Amino acid sequence: AQSVSQHNHHVILSEAASLELGCNYSYGGTVNLFWYVQYPGQHLQLLLKYFSGDPLVKGIKGFEAEFIKSKFSFNLRKPSVQWSDTAEYFCAVNTRGNTPLVFGKGTRLSVIA
Amino acid sequence: DAGVIQSPRHEVTEMGQEVTLRCKPISGHNSLFWYRQTMMRGLELLIYFNNNVPIDDSGMPEDRFSAKMPNASFSTLKIQPSEPRDSAVYFCASRDRALYEQYFGPGTRLTVT
Numbered sequence: 486a487q488s489v490s491q492h493n494h495h496v497i498l499s500e501a502a503s504l505e506l507g508c509n510y511s512y513g514g515t516v517n518l519f520w521y522v523q524y525p526g527q528h529l530q531l532l533l534k535y536f537s538g539d540p541l542v543k544g545i546k547g548f549e550a551e552f553i554k555s556k557f558s559f560n561l562r563k564p565s566v567q568w569s570d571t572a573e574y575f576c577a578v579n580t581r582g583n584t585p586l587v588f589g590k591g592t593r594l595s596v597i598a
Numbered sequence: 599d600a601g602v603i604q605s606p607r608h609e610v611t612e613m614g615q616e617v618t619l620r621c622k623p624i625s626g627h628n629s630l631f632w633y634r635q636t637m638m639r640g641l642e643l644l645i646y647f648n649n650n651v652p653i654d655d656s657g658m659p660e661d662r663f664s665a666k667m668p669n670a671s672f673s674t675l676k677i678q679p680s681e682p683r684d685s686a687v688y689f690c691a692s693r694d695r696a697l698y699e700q701y702f703g704p705g706t707r708l709t710v711t
Binding site: 588 | 629631633640641643646654689691698699700701702703704705
């Protein structure tokens, strides 16, 4: 069965600091990878996704993620965070076909002034 | 499109009462997913449907939980009888057959006292 690990439970950063959130998955086959964001009190929204091709994918709001197949990783990055990036971030994976997304436990990001 | 619609947004009920959560997926989407989100367990998949047919309900906690999808535009998740440990945010998500990302509704925050 697939599983997703997000090693950071809570990250606190100052505004303008760089961000990297770790995500590792366990599945040996072809996967689709996603990052979702959940702002306080809101539903999950898609931040970016990787299906194939260039392993460096760019998403909304200046976020990007890099797929490293050899490390089974899909880390999320942003060069300079803003207070408005305060949210919970979820990494998710599924395999080809109609399988549901499997989510990591999430990483809470708090950006302070 | 209005997105995935869930009702009610908030539900407070007493232990032992029946609770029914409702979901309207995005028009044209053929897969529907019910998730539960708690602080302790994160996002858990409860059940999902493809073309209105339940495919995997192994995530449903126990017999008190049931889900139906009578047609392509409506699904319900029922808890009978409800217990305090069922308190959580319940999300519905839908997906188009040609895509892999899931679109989430705003969630129903359930509190069982």
